[in-house]
Amino acid sequence: MSAKKLDRIDKKILKALVEDGRKSTIEVADQVGLSATACGRRIRQLEDDGFITGYSANISPKELGLNICVLITVKLNRHTPDGHEQFIHEIESHPEVSEFLLVAGNYDYLLRVWVADTDALTLFVANVLQGIPSVLETSTMLVLKQSGDLVNLPW
Amino acid sequence: MSAKKLDRIDKKILKALVEDGRKSTIEVADQVGLSATACGRRIRQLEDDGFITGYSANISPKELGLNICVLITVKLNRHTPDGHEQFIHEIESHPEVSEFLLVAGNYDYLLRVWVADTDALTLFVANVLQGIPSVLETSTMLVLKQSGDLVNLPW
DNA sequence: GTTGAAACTTATTAAAC
DNA sequence: GTTTAATAAGTTTCAAC
Numbered sequence: 001m002s003a004k005k006l007d008r009i010d011k012k013i014l015k016a017l018v019e020d021g022r023k024s025t026i027e028v029a030d031q032v033g034l035s036a037t038a039c040g041r042r043i044r045q046l047e048d049d050g051f052i053t054g055y056s057a058n059i060s061p062k063e064l065g066l067n068i069c070v071l072i073t074v075k076l077n078r079h080t081p082d083g084h085e086q087f088i089h090e091i092e093s094h095p096e097v098s099e100f101l102l103v104a105g106n107y108d109y110l111l112r113v114w115v116a117d118t119d120a121l122t123l124f125v126a127n128v129l130q131g132i133p134s135v136l137e138t139s140t141m142l143v144l145k146q147s148g149d150l151v152n153l154p155w
Numbered sequence: 156m157s158a159k160k161l162d163r164i165d166k167k168i169l170k171a172l173v174e175d176g177r178k179s180t181i182e183v184a185d186q187v188g189l190s191a192t193a194c195g196r197r198i199r200q201l202e203d204d205g206f207i208t209g210y211s212a213n214i215s216p217k218e219l220g221l222n223i224c225v226l227i228t229v230k231l232n233r234h235t236p237d238g239h240e241q242f243i244h245e246i247e248s249h250p251e252v253s254e255f256l257l258v259a260g261n262y263d264y265l266l267r268v269w270v271a272d273t274d275a276l277t278l279f280v281a282n283v284l285q286g287i288p289s290v291l292e293t294s295t296m297l298v299l300k301q302s303g304d305l306v307n308l309p310w
Numbered sequence: 311g312t313t314g315a316a317a318c319t320t321a322t323t324a325a326a327c
Numbered sequence: 328g329t330t331t332a333a334t335a336a337g338t339t340t341c342a343a344c
Contacts, residue, residue: 006219017212018218021176024337035312040338054213057172063206064161064309071258095309097302103226105296110226114309141260151249153214179320190329195321 004052009034014051014152021055066096066114068121069143072129073107077136089146090132096124107139159204164189168197169206170308176210193290202207221251221269223276224298232291245287251279262294 001105006014012032016023023031029039049106061069076083084102087109099112115121121140129138161169167187169282172180201207216224231238239257246252246266254267254302270276276295284293 002272014212014214018214019211026337038224038311049218050215052212053215055176056174056213057169057176057210058171058208059169059308060205060208063204066309071256071260097266100302101226101298102300103296103298106197106294107296141258141259141262141265143229143256143258145257147255181320193328
């Protein structure tokens with residue numbers, strides 16, 4: 001949970017590092033109006049306190065030949081631990097699934113899937129997904145446009 | 156589009172930098188079995204070729220006091236450029252929307268929204284979303300579990 | 311909070327293989 | 328591709344203010 005609270009400068013630091021996770025301490029310090037020493041201390045603190053959980057390189061799916069992104073909602077027919085386990089186990093072994101969410105609402109799961117072309121998509125939906133016994137029904141939405149992978153910070 | 160193809164080592168480099176975007180050239184080099192010089196060259200190449208689009212710090216929503224994540228599907232009543240523009244314009248000014256996708260399928264948009272509590276969620280859905288004239292109907296799914304924000308690479 | 315300096319680690323480049 | 332060496336830049340820690 002959130003134990004400590006962030007002041008305006010901490011928030012600026014987070015913003016700077018979300019924009020570019022490889023910014024040097026000095027660059028961040030300039031951007032937020034702090035000395036490098038003080039800024040370095042705060043960054044370390046933000047990491048230690050768990051506000052910053054890590055750093056990642058952002059990869060371009062298109063460059064990897066993954067031209068199609070779809071969202072697939074899934075309903076299971078067996079709402080038992082077994083049914084879920086079976087589903088998760090099958091799904092996890094498929095790298096085209098870039099994200100999967102357990103949800104409560106009209107569906108049980110929502111998957112984000114990247115594929116090269118419609119053939120690959122057909123294979124995935126027909127052979128993989130619908131081949132899982134605990135899957136009752138799926139519905140696929142084609143993603144036409146994404147809001148940048150930019151993370152919006154709440155300020 | 157993808158002009159150049161990646162060999163096994165390039166893929167390992169991408170994997171290493173997705174895991175930790177601040178890994179030093181030397182660490183990556185060790186991990187993939189390359190000299191630091193060669194590895195640095197490849198990393199720069201991957202950046203220049205657009206395979207790596209950038210680096211980001213990963214922030215913990217929980218630590219920021221954002222305890223609830225929901226997915227909200229949206230249908231518009233006016234499928235005109237104006238209707239979309241109006242919707243996007245309204246949505247973009249709300250930081251609780253961390254992601255929004257234009258989709259083709261059963262819905263028009265899908266939003267990922269982070270809020271502190273159910274009160275904030277109610278406010279957002281009732282006042283913000285349903286206050287937009289071009290919004291016909293929304294449906295909210297509570298996200299119970301996320302597949303790590305880990306990015307699955309297709310290998 | 312600040313500056314400044316020292317010690318250490320990296321990054322980058324070049325040269326030679 | 329490799330190693331080695333030199334330069335430049337960034338990080339971290341410490342002392343002093």
